[in-house]
Amino acid sequence: MTSSSERVDLDGNPIKPLTICMIGAGGFIGSHLCEKIMNETPHKVLALDVYNDKIKHLLEPDNLPWHGRIHFHRLNIKNDSRLEGLIKMSDLTINLAAICTPADYNTRPLDTIYSNFIDALPVVKYCSENNKRLIHFSTCEVYGKTIGSFLPKDSPLRQDPAYYVLKEDESPCIFGSIEKQRWSYACAKQLIERLIYAEGAENGMDFTIVRPFNWIGPRMDFIPGVDGPSEGVPRVLACFSNNLLRGEPLKLVDGGQSQRTFVYIKDAIEAVLLMIENPGRANGHIFNVGNPNNEVTVRQLAEMMIQVYSKVSGEQTPETPTIDVSSKEFYGEGYDDSDKRIPDMTIINKQLGWNPKTSLWDLLESTLTYQHRTYAEAIKKVIAKPIAS
Numbered sequence: 566m567t568s569s570s571e572r573v574d575l576d577g578n579p580i581k582p583l584t585i586c587m588i589g590a591g592g593f594i595g596s597h598l599c600e601k602i603m604n605e606t607p608h609k610v611l612a613l614d615v616y617n618d619k620i621k622h623l624l625e626p627d628n629l630p631w632h633g634r635i636h637f638h639r640l641n642i643k644n645d646s647r648l649e650g651l652i653k654m655s656d657l658t659i660n661l662a663a664i665c666t667p668a669d670y671n672t673r674p675l676d677t678i679y680s681n682f683i684d685a686l687p688v689v690k691y692c693s694e695n696n697k698r699l700i701h702f703s704t705c706e707v708y709g710k711t712i713g714s715f716l717p718k719d720s721p722l723r724q725d726p727a728y729y730v731l732k733e734d735e736s737p738c739i740f741g742s743i744e745k746q747r748w749s750y751a752c753a754k755q756l757i758e759r760l761i762y763a764e765g766a767e768n769g770m771d772f773t774i775v776r777p778f779n780w781i782g783p784r785m786d787f788i789p790g791v792d793g794p795s796e797g798v799p800r801v802l803a804c805f806s807n808n809l810l811r812g813e814p815l816k817l818v819d820g821g822q823s824q825r826t827f828v829y830i831k832d833a834i835e836a837v838l839l840m841i842e843n844p845g846r847a848n849g850h851i852f853n854v855g856n857p858n859n860e861v862t863v864r865q866l867a868e869m870m871i872q873v874y875s876k877v878s879g880e881q882t883p884e885t886p887t888i889d890v891s892s893k894e895f896y897g898e899g900y901d902d903s904d905k906r907i908p909d910m911t912i913i914n915k916q917l918g919w920n921p922k923t924s925l926w927d928l929l930e931s932t933l934t935y936q937h938r939t940y941a942e943a944i945k946k947v948i949a950k951p952i953a954s
C-alpha cells in the first residue's frame with residue numbers, strides 16, 4: 566500500500582484516508598473495487614452484502630497487509646436497522662446493490678423494481694439527511710433504445726453519430742411499452758437517478774451517478790450448475806463462458822444482432838477510484854463509463870470468444886459453434902433489447918481525464934484464461950456425474 570502522504574488528487578492536493586460504506590461489495594464490481602482500494606489506497610471499507618464469496622480472499626486470513634481496513638457486514642438493506650449507522654460512520658457511501666441480470670427483468674419485474682428503486686430509497690435518504698456523499702450505480706440501460714433505431718432501415722441517418730451516441734446531458738431515455746417488462750430495470754434506475762439528482766438540486770446532497778456500459782471480467786455472475794443455479798441465466802459473458810466450458814454451441818438471442826461496447830473491469834475501476842478521490846470534480850455529475858472502441862454485435866462477440874477460448878484452453882472449437890434462439894424462448898414473454906450502446910466520453914474526459922485502455926481481444930484473453938482455470942475441472946466433474954433417475 567502507498568502511504569497516504571504520497572498520494573495526491575488530480576489537482577495536486579493530498580488525499581485524506583476515507584471510510585467508505587460499500588453496499589453490494591460482495592458482487593462483481595464490488596469485489597474489484599475492494600481489491601483496488603485495499604491494494605492501492607489507505608481507505609477503510611465497510612463492506613455490506615448478503616454474500617461475501619467474491620471478497621473472501623480480502624477478508625481472510627488475518628495477516629493480510631490490509632488487515633483491519635476492510636470489515637464485512639452481512640446484511641440485507643431491505644430490512645436492516647444497522648444501515649443508517651454504517652452510513653453515518655462513513656465519509657462516502659457507494660451503492661452497488663441491485664438485481665441486474667436481464668433474465669430477471671421480465672420474469673421478476675416486482676423484485677427488479679423493488680431492488681433498483683424502493684430498496685435504494687433509504688440509502689439516498691440517509692445520505693441526504695446526514696450530509697454524506699453518495700456514489701450511486703445506475704446503468705447505461707437508462708438510455709434504452711437509440712433514436713436511430715426508429716428510423717427506416719435504409720435511412721443514411723442511421724450512420725450519423727447524432728442518432729446513436731449516448732450523451733449524459735442530452736440523450737433521451739427511450740423504453741418500450743409497459744408489457745415489455747424488460748424495461749422495469751431501466752425505468753427503476755431512471756427514477757432513482759432523478760430522485761438523487763433532485764436531492765442534489767433541492768437539498769444540496771453531494772452525489773455522483775455512474776452509468777456502466779457492459780463492464781466485464783473475472784468473477785462476473787456465475788456458471789450455472791457450478792456456483793449458481795443450474796437453470797439460472799446470467800449476463801452474456803457468463804452465458805457464453807458456460808457454453809464454451811461445456812463444449813456447447815453459444816446461443817445467439819434473435820440472431821445476435823444487438824450491438825454492445827465492452828469495457829474491462831480493471832479499466833472501469835480506475836474511473837471509480839478517480840471519482841472517489843476527486844469529489845470536487847465528480848460531485849453533481851452523471852458519468853458514462855465504457856469503451857466506445859470495443860463495439861461488436863453479440864454474434865461477433867461470440868465468434869471472438871470462441872477463438873480466444875480455443876487459444877487459452879487448447880481445445881478444438883465445437884462443430885456447431887453457435888445457434889440462434891428466439892428471445893421468447895431464451896428469456897420469456899416481455900423481453901426487449903437495447904439495439905446499440907456507444908458512450909459519449911466528453912464529460913468523464915473533461916472532469917477526470919479517464920480513458921479505457923484494454924482492447925476487447927486482450928480483455929477476453931485474460932477473462933477466459935481465468936474462467937478456464939477456475940471452472941474447467943469443476944465442469945468436467947458436473948458433466949461426468951450420472952443423472953439421478
Ligand SMILES: NC(=O)c1ccc[n+]([C@@H]2O[C@H](COP(=O)([O-])OP(=O)(O)OC[C@H]3O[C@@H](n4cnc5c(N)ncnc54)[C@H](O)[C@@H]3O)[C@@H](O)[C@H]2O)c1
Pocket residue numbers: 588589590591592593594595613614615616640641642643660661662663664665680684702703704705776777778779780781786
Ligand atoms: N456489471 C455491469 O457491467 C453493470 C452495468 C450496468 C450497471 N451495473 C450496476 O452496477 C451495480 C453492481 O453490478 P454488479 O455487476 O457488480 O452486480 P452483482 O450482482 O455482481 O452485485 C450486486 C451485489 O449487490 C448485492 N445485493 C443485492 N441486493 C442486496 C440487498 N438488498 N442487500 C444487500 N446486498 C444486496 C448482491 O448480493 C450482489 O453481491 C448494480 O447496481 C448494477 O445495476 C453494472
Ligand SMILES: O=C(O)[C@H]1O[C@H](OP(=O)(O)OP(=O)(O)OC[C@H]2O[C@@H](n3ccc(=O)[nH]c3=O)[C@H](O)[C@@H]2O)[C@H](O)[C@@H](O)[C@@H]1O
Pocket residue numbers: 665666667703704705706777778779780799800801802804805816817818819821823825863902903
Ligand atoms: O452491463 C450493462 O451495461 C448493463 O446491461 C446488461 O444488459 P445487457 O447488455 O442486455 O445484458 P447481457 O446479458 O450482457 O446481454 C447482452 C446481449 O447478449 C444477448 N445474449 C445474452 C446471453 C446469451 O446467451 N446470448 C445472447 O445472445 C442478449 O440478448 C443481449 O442482446 C444488464 O442489464 C446490466 O447488467 C447492465 O445494466
